[in-house]
Amino acid sequence: MPETTARPSVRRRVSFGAVLDSFFFVLAGFASVWLAVLLATESLGLGWGLIWFAVLFWALLAYLVLPRLHRILTRLYVPDYFIGRTRTSDGLLGDPVNLALNGSGEQVHAALAAAGWTRADDVTLASSWRIVTSTVRRRSYLRAPVSPLLLFDRIQDFAYQQEVENNPAKRHHVRFWRCPDGWMLPGGHRVDWLAAGTFDRAVGLSLFTLQVTHKIDEHTDVERDHIVASIRQAVPQTRVVVIRDFATGYHSRNGGGDTIQTDGDLPVIDVRGLVGPGESAAGAGDGRVPGEPGAVTEVTGLS
């Protein structure tokens, strides 16, 4: 009895808290814009101090003001369901989802390790500092962290990369998200993992937030095909189903403002045939001989 009476009041309190939170969130956004104006006004009266203030002003704008404004606005206009795109932590549309996998976490890790991919460190203060210093000094950092992108409302489960020319500014990288249980792609295809692979070609400023970030190569299909080819070369028995024209947005911009182009195909890599270190070949499942090249199947739409 007390439970039934308590419930509605709890619900009301939560929604009131949410309204209050939104109020503070938006107020902070406006206040930060005002702060930027104050800092800009103050800097006009400074001689050589201007340079320091300019740096401070940029940091404020890029890391506090613009992200907050984007968060407020994208909450309103970016859909919160699957549209084949990841989102940045500021809510902007990020790298395209251009790869899917079937298999357990261990099988995915094993396939990627065999294909010469290195797992990225998690983003911490230490790893962030290291990627900054190694980029500036052009020193190799094989396990450099990747920035967080969100799919299913959460940060990637893990990411893999391949550094190019021992330069942390350039790298192949791909982020992975485990799909929720029972979740299906548009069209009813069931996959275990979704991934977004892009090639970092340089370090630059984001178009939308002015933050320092990696700029990606426009041709995301090249990176996608590189990932598929590397896995198939290392683990020949993987089967691939290519869903033709899965994505209908063939060109766009990612969260840093870099243009992206794609043919819209979504390869689904099946690594379930991969034998784990402790398993016997007979347990692999589908009766095929291990090592036998897996088939590539194409799925096309009605026409």
Next chain:
Amino acid sequence: MTAGGPLLVKRPSSLVGGVVLMGVRVLTGAVAILTVVLSWQSYAATIVLGGERIGRGDPQTAGLVLGWGLAVYGLYLALYLGLALLVLRGHNWSRVVAMSFASLSILISFADYSLNGAQITLRTSLVSVTIDILILLALSSASARHYARARGKARAGR
């Protein structure tokens, strides 16, 4: 690997940053109190009560007024420090109170700036306004909110 359970419990850097700024606020207040205490006589002499300077004629009353003023301010700082620690521990109501304080301070400054044309520069209140805005930005961020909510739920579930 799948759900964000353990991630939610991890204290986000935005929350820590906000609490550090609240600490800075307390620290500057403490330094101000120390400055006054160290040159007590000169500050006591400037006390104005009821439109007249009582510092010269009645130094004892002036000292009393100054002492009470500092004591009240000190108490406020102590409470504010306590509030900061509660925010750090993830109490949602303390986060809301801290954001309300910061918002009130920002809105008063903004009203003064836009209505009375008050100058907000480095020499006046720019640093203080900046700290308030940064506190509000940090504590109102999604990560700080999620953390406080998750901790609140964990507490309720215990």
